[in-house]
Amino acid sequence: MAKTTLGGVEIEIDEDGFIQEPEKWNKEVAEDLAKAEHAFPMGDDHWKIVNYLRDYYVKYEIAPPIRMLVKQTGIDLKTIYKLFPNGPAKGACKVAGLPRPTGCV
Amino acid sequence: MGKKKPGIRDFGRNGKSELVHISQKDLMPLPDIPGEDTESDPIRSLTDRQKATYEHSLDGVSAVAVPCPKDEEEEKRLIKSFLEGLKKLLSREDNWMFLQQLQQTLDCCIKCQVCSDACAIYVASGRQEIYRPMFRSEVVRRIVNKYLKKGGRLFAKLRGNDIELNWTTIARLAELAYRCTMCRRCAAWCPMGSDSGLITHELRKLFSQEMGIAPKELHEAGSMRHLRVGASTGISPKAFGDIIAFMEEEIEEKTGKKIKIPVDKKGAEILLIHNSGEYLSWIENPAAFAVIFEEAGLNWTLSSELYGYEATNYGVWYDDVQFGRVALRQIEVAKKLEAKKIVIGECGHATKGLVILADRMLTGDFNFPRESALPLLENIVCTNRIRLDPRKNDFPVTLHDPCNIVRLMGIIEPQRKILHMICPRFREMEPHGVDNYCCGGGSGFAIMSHMNFSDWKLTIAGRIKVKQILDAFKDVRDPSVKKYVCAPCSNCKAQLRDLLAFYNLQETHGISYGGLAELIANAMVDLKKPFIEW
């Protein structure tokens, strides 16, 4: 584990840059995370995805099914990969401050 | 190449430097992939901080994130702990479950190197000494012979027990235990009945069960999370309910059929358990199962109970205790639901784990009937229980054989019979069936990607699979022709997804991947929209 400064706050991150203290997440943190994920500057679609992931996570403590993300945001998978080159699980979830996805996903 | 290959003698030496450094020109060539002839290293170097924190002296890769010991005291303690664990592996109490095979493997290797040629990783890596299947076994064998057997140190060199046991040896072994996918092609090749894949398994067990060393993805975020939350993905019963509702919507939209997916139905003929990762990453697979089972009129159900919607059991890969704990809980769910049998969806390790590996751990009413879904799918398709039109699958399809289901369970024909029935342009890859190559994601690799390990698994472990896939579609290279690699296993799918993306095969060759049930659903005659979306 390592500490780093994101959005002006010191946050613990894991070896792959997922933040370990989800309560410290905010817009500025997200933008700094997005820089490392080649998803900066963040446009409306970035935020749409990030906000949806966050909301789902707050409710169910996991990231939603990829299909659900695509359907509910109306942004197809190809575009998601363009917005977040590392894909929905490793890219978008990281920016949204979710923990690293676990299990066979 | 003039560089001297590292031998076993070097294994415990020079702990500060990497035993091998793999460069692009070492690797087995992939002539069909553009940009493969670059000079840059295939595997990213660890950062200086990571290098200072984690052991990486094997090949510069850290899969396990073994912390570097603080001082000599700690090293000594770890060496002692390792030897304790090794003794336990050879004990009739602590390792009754694998003792026979382990002794067979330790006793019977005659160093004929047949296994080396069988190993996808060894061959793809450009024959790096340390990746030989028997290299790992030989290190263990020498340690056992020299340090655990009476008089082992006498004439150790003459008897071929030339090894030094120190922390460097152990740290490298811990990493080396995660450079093998346990596909056990080497074991099937071995004329002597030695099983180097088993050595990998036993080593991982030693590190986890005795020393508490295991990759985070498999242990902390894997089986521990599974036991705590109910699924290694973290899906809770509440989230599961939400996902099923979404799945029903999806099905209606695609097929025009309004299906109520049976959940927690008591006394059903079949309790179907999927790898819970399917719901998150490939929901079309469980959806296809639902559509097919409903159309065939089966009496089936899913479970939303804790442990009841997760087929995975990561213990299969590294820990017998965790394996037993999870398996018992899965059976418990089926018993409570009063189902007649458990059917496991398209997931290799889960099928082998629950059907075969658990067989001799379960007694009394815990010995619950369990089987793979593939024979059932074969029965539905080949006896025309649902109406299918193969013309709907008029695209090139090839089949990847998941090691756990095919070589390690002997389920070879059902998936082929289905594809011959419903995919007019089905072609085998070479080699296939029990001679198949692992996708490179086996034994948990598909879900392991910390630090620079994903570079290793994509450039080395999955290399041969990429070549096989390209060769299978040699006659239709045009990227506008959609092609489908059918992989009836979640783990293989995750690896294929990452391989296709890494080598850009979807764009340059039009290659996609997916499960088997999706192809069946796609061939159903009365769907509103095609089931497979490219």
Add this chain to the structure above:
Amino acid sequence: MGGVVAFLFYGSILFCLIGSSIKITGFIKTPLHLKWEYYKGSSVYESIDWWTRAPTGFREKVVTALVDIIFLREYYRRNPQYWFFLYLFHLGIYLLILWHIWLFAASVLPDPEGTRGYGLAWGHGATILACIGTLGILILRITDRELRLYYAPLHYIKWVLMMITLAGGFYAVHVYFGGSIPAVLKYVRAQVTFSDTAQKFHPPPATAAHVLLGSVWLVYLPFSHILRLFFRYYHGLRFDEVPNVPGGIIEKRVKELLGKPVTWAGPHIRSGKSWRETATGLPDEEGKGKAG
């Protein structure tokens, strides 16, 4: 000297028999293992409700084992060049073992003259096959990098010793006994009938040397991998489709094994309890990971 030879001759046979029995008993008594097989073709798991189907027949298993053992089929498939010499060696040794058994059997029969022709051809033929095999293996093990790399120095000594043993036997029969099978049989008869102590205690040097080397091999056998090798069939490493059925003998053994103590020290185990209790329980709080 003579006493030593006689002692070695009978002693090594006794040692080999007792040693092997102890080893084999050990193998058989190893606890039942989990199913961990691999397949060369379709299995019973291709059937719906596979537990109601009959597993692969005993006959098929025995045939597979015999073909493997007699022809070394797997080597032929994987490395034909090495197989060629390995096979010559094994064929020669198999024939020599049979020849020695025949020697003992024929020596007590009344008419040794009738065996003159084929007895000699059999013995010499087998020796030559084994010699070519040994030499070929030795050369390949020296010249081929793959075969040389992890081969212990001791094994080279073993092959040289094998050459000497074979040559010694050849010399004893061909030179010392003048290629006369009846003479060999007469000598063997003296050994097995415990008669003619004079010859026993003053053995001809050629046979003494051969007996000596033979004894070394007999003493080695219980410690070698050869005994273990046959147990892979018994251990069900390939097809092991016999399921654990409720009330069956496997279940009985499993129940016993589940009662064995677990002493693994990993933080998530540390139970000190039986396997049954350990698996039923959950990891200790202390051992819990913090991921989530």
